[in-house]
Amino acid sequence: MKDLFIKQIRLDPLPIEKGYPWELPVVKNLAKAGGLEFHSPVTFFVGENGIGKSTLIEAIALAMGFNPEGGSKSFRFSTEDSHSQLSEHLLVTRSLKRQRDGFFLRAESFYNVASYIDELDRQPALGPPIINSYGGISLHKQSHGESFLALVENRFGGNGLYILDEPEAALSPARLMRLMVLIRDLVQKGSQFIISTHSPILMxxxxxxxxxxxxxxxxxxxxxxxxxxxxxxxxxxxTERMLKYLFDDTPNE
Ligand SMILES: Nc1ncnc2c1ncn2[C@@H]1O[C@H](COP(=O)(O)OP(=O)(O)OP(=O)(O)O)[C@@H](O)[C@H]1O
Ligand SMILES: [Mg+2]
Structure with a gap:
């Protein structure tokens, strides 16, 4: 097995509570399976909308010390306190390999990450502006896809743990393929990716x-x-047959 930062996740005995996230199938199934092993530098979680992918990767990110809304480990901001308590029950088996970089990126809160970087740069600081590590242009002054790729190209340095929630949301198919090449380069520099996705290209x-x-x-x-x-x-x-299948039997209103 390659030397990964995260080798396995397991769940503590769960509290006997109703509701989110304890009753989600993903939580019950993880407990039932006794855990989940990671064997490859790139792991994808796929599944239907609402099955629990974001809940699971958020819990992994939190257990690894990231901010629930995303960013690097030093980011401390919160616009909405909606994360689950799952991370407190998640046992992560790590390797001894030293992690030099890391980022947790959620499509849903990328805007807030961009705002936080701008906010940090408005405060007086001794060092160079933080945005320099992200390509030098405010992420708010670029399109969604441009800012997303700028982040990966400039800020992700390798030897890191990168947890991405639906990174395809921002990207055209061509840029998504570019992201795959960037992932390959970062994997060659000793990185591990854990990604939730709906993209058949990315997976x-x-x-x-x-x-x-x-x-x-x-x-x-x-x-x-x-x-x-x-x-x-x-x-x-x-395509034609699928469209026919989808729409042909729709009764006229
Ligand atoms: N903060 C919350 N409080 C209560 N329920 C929540 C909360 N966040 C998510 N849920 C519910 O938990 C379930 C799993 O949500 P989650 O966001 O993990 O799904 P997902 O697999 O990431 O879906 P998608 O593919 O749409 O992103 C959903 O039914 C959702 O409504
Ligand atoms: Mg999700």
Whole structure:
């Protein structure tokens, strides 16, 4: 096994409480499975909307010392206190490998990360502006996709743990492929990525481990066997037929 920062996650016995996040299938299934092992520098969590991917990777990020809304480990800001208590029950088995960099990025709160960097740079400081590490242009003054790639290209330095929640949200297919190349470069520099995604392109990253979250299990799967890949493939291969299938039987209002 490659020397990864995170080798395994497990759950403490859970509190007997109702509601979020304790009743989510992903939490029950993780407890039932006795944990989850990481074998590849790039791990994807895939699954239907609402199955619990963000909840799980947020808990991993928090257990590793990140801010719930994202950023590097030194970021301390909060616009909304909505994170779950799951991280307090998550046991993370780490290697002895020294982590030099890290970033937790949520598509949902990227805007707040950008605001926080601008805010830090408005305060008097001795060193160079923080935005210099992010390409020099305020992330707010670039498009969503541009700012996202600027962040990865300039700020991610390698030898780091990068936890990304739906990074494809910002990116065109061409830029998404660019991101895959950047991920490869960072992996060659000793990094580990844990990513939640709906993108059939991204999840095809070579030798990645794909975990599919369902109502009944968390299971390793080939990206080709995910619903995301199959449905997209079917759609692209036979768009007219799929559209016909989707719309033809719709009764007229
Ligand atoms: N702060 C919260 N309080 C209560 N319920 C929540 C909270 N956050 C998420 N949930 C619920 O938990 C479930 C899992 O949400 P989560 O955001 O982890 O799903 P997801 O797999 O990331 O979905 P998506 O693919 O849409 O991003 C959802 O049903 C959601 O409504
Ligand atoms: Mg999510």
């Amino acid at each position: 095809s990253y070579p030798d990645a481990e794909v975990y599919q979250l369902t109502e009944t299990a968390i299971e390793p799967v080939s990206y080709r066997n995910t619903e995301h890949f199959r449905l997209t493939q079917q759609f692209v291969n036979d």
